[in-house]
Amino acid sequence: MKVRARWLIPLAALPLVGLLAYGFRTDPRAVPSPLVGRPAPDFELTAFDGKALSLQGYRGKVLVLNFWASWCYPACYEEAPVLEDAWRRSGGQGVVVLGVAIQDKEPASKEFIQRFGLTFPNAPDPDGKVSIDYGVYGVPETFVIDRRGMIRRKHVGAVTEAVFREWVEPLLRESAASGGARPVPGVADRPDDRRPQAS
Amino acid sequence: MRAVPLVAALLLILAVAAGSGREATAAPVRDEDVLAVASQLRCVVCQNLSVADSPSEMAQQMRGLIRERLASGDRPEQVMDYFVQRYGEWVLLAPPARGLNLLLWLAPFGAVVAGLAMVLMLSRRWRRRPAPLESAPTPAVGPAERERLAAELERLGD
Secondary structure, eight states: OHHHHHHHHHHHHHHHHHHHHHHHHSOTTOOOOTTTTSBOOOOEEEOTTSOEEEGGGGTTSEEEEEEEOTTOTTHHHHHHHHHHHHHHHHTTSSEEEEEEEOSOOHHHHHHHHHHHTOOSOEEEOTTSHHHHHTTOOSSSEEEEEOTTSBEEEEEESOOOHHHIIIIIHHHHHHHHHTTSOOOOTTTOOOGGGGSOOOO | OTHHHHHHHHHHHHHHHHHHHHHHHHSOOOHHHHHHHHTTBBOTTSSSOBTTTOOSHHHHHHHHHHHHHHHTTOOHHHHHHHHHHHHOGGGBSSOOSSTTHHHHHHHHHHHHHHHHHHHHHHHHHHHHSOOOOSSOOOOOOOHHHHHHHHHHHHHHHO
């Protein structure tokens, strides 16, 4: 009886220690997004250059939607050239990049854009509506949206070339293989959705 | 005659007051209602702070959104649902008591019951153990120790 009791206490503590060992090793900020696999929330933004942007305008293209801030150093500074490079390589065909500056001051955002010579569209999100709609909890966060407007991947942290290789480029092939984009029922029914996709 | 500008001024003040009063009622969402929802949501850029308590810009924007949704006629549960759909159940400070979460809710009660059982068991065992004797037998001093003591005393005496 006594011998059993002596082992009972550490034995009872074992699951707790296991739980803590698991819990402390996970990143409290890495929360899986419930939006992956679901239609991307619609948005309407006004770019820094005044152009109106909406999700509808990106139908049929693979959209890399990147949330950033000028104060987000170093991750946003690391990924900016990667995003710009990908945008220039695709030339607005197939893969498109859209940047949304969140929780930022407009002059600071513009300075950031100038500093990296970003040519892909960028827009502020002054009341945070778009970022909350996408369940963003930090910067940088990037959503990969396929040609049908479905969120296929959420990437937390700086975007790298590998992210484009693994998660963006396959979507281009996939869509081409299935014979162009099909509109999501009830989401989009625009004539250009039925247009066969180039590239 | 001199009362005319005075009356006019009074009327003007009243009109302004009425106008501001109407403006206040045009926003029917009370701060308490916004905070009631916000205090149940986790501030997503903080650690262990609610949207109501956080001074961060993100929490501020979320409070604005909560107010907007309530103003548009959403019930508090619908507003919470909106956030859960985007951030997952993680965003709720109190996870709903179902599924695996039940473990979370019941574990504290289980721990209290286990603790009480342990205290009961131990106290019973301690009561069963015989009380220590009034005069504990002093360790016997053997002849060898007696001899050594005498020798050392003698040496001290020198």
